[in-house]
Amino acid sequence: MLVAACALVDRENRILLAQRPPDKAMAGLWEFPGGKFEPGETPEQALIRELEEELAVRTQAACLAPLTFASHAYADFHLLMPLYICRKFDGIPVSREGQTLKWVRARDLRDYPMPEADAPLVPVLQDLL
Numbered sequence: 001m002l003v004a005a006c007a008l009v010d011r012e013n014r015i016l017l018a019q020r021p022p023d024k025a026m027a028g029l030w031e032f033p034g035g036k037f038e039p040g041e042t043p044e045q046a047l048i049r050e051l052e053e054e055l056a057v058r059t060q061a062a063c064l065a066p067l068t069f070a071s072h073a074y075a076d077f078h079l080l081m082p083l084y085i086c087r088k089f090d091g092i093p094v095s096r097e098g099q100t101l102k103w104v105r106a107r108d109l110r111d112y113p114m115p116e117a118d119a120p121l122v123p124v125l126q127d128l129l
């Protein structure tokens with residue numbers, strides 16, 4: 001499974017996390033906004049679409065910098081997930097799909113349980129921010 005994800009970073013260097021809703025797999029865990037690619041989409045196009053759909057945030061490919069990626073074998077699928085970082089975006093993120101949103105400091109990321117695949121991403125963000 002290919003998923004594009006994004007660390008949206010605000011002016012205070014906080015990262016936006018979204019809590020997965022109760023009706024989905026990995027319910028209650030905190031994730032980076034993003035989602036699966038649709039056929040024919042580039043990762044950047046998928047992310048720009050997902051940020052608009054999920055958060056009403058608008059950005060562009062030039063504002064999405066590749067940061068790192070996750071490669072993780074879940075019991076029923078393998079996840080390959082590029083993680084971008086984005087500091088330049090329009091709009092204040094709002095929850096359009098019922099997810100709880102939270103701006104979190106890099107040093108506090110460990111307080112928010114995340115999907116297993118995300119564990120190696122946390123130190124990368126902590127080193128950067």
Ligand SMILES: Nc1nc2c([nH]c(=O)n2[C@H]2C[C@H](O)[C@@H](COP(=O)(O)OP(=O)(O)OP(=O)(O)O)O2)c(=O)[nH]1
Pocket residue numbers: 003004005024025026030031032033034035036079115116117118
């Ligand atoms: N967006 C996002 N997905 C993640 C992260 N970590 C992680 O393991 N995932 C997994 C959870 C899902 O299996 C998949 C993301 O798929 P998705 O958001 O498009 O779809 P979903 O499972 O929420 O459900 P659906 O839209 O297909 O109904 O990637 C993360 O940090 N951000």
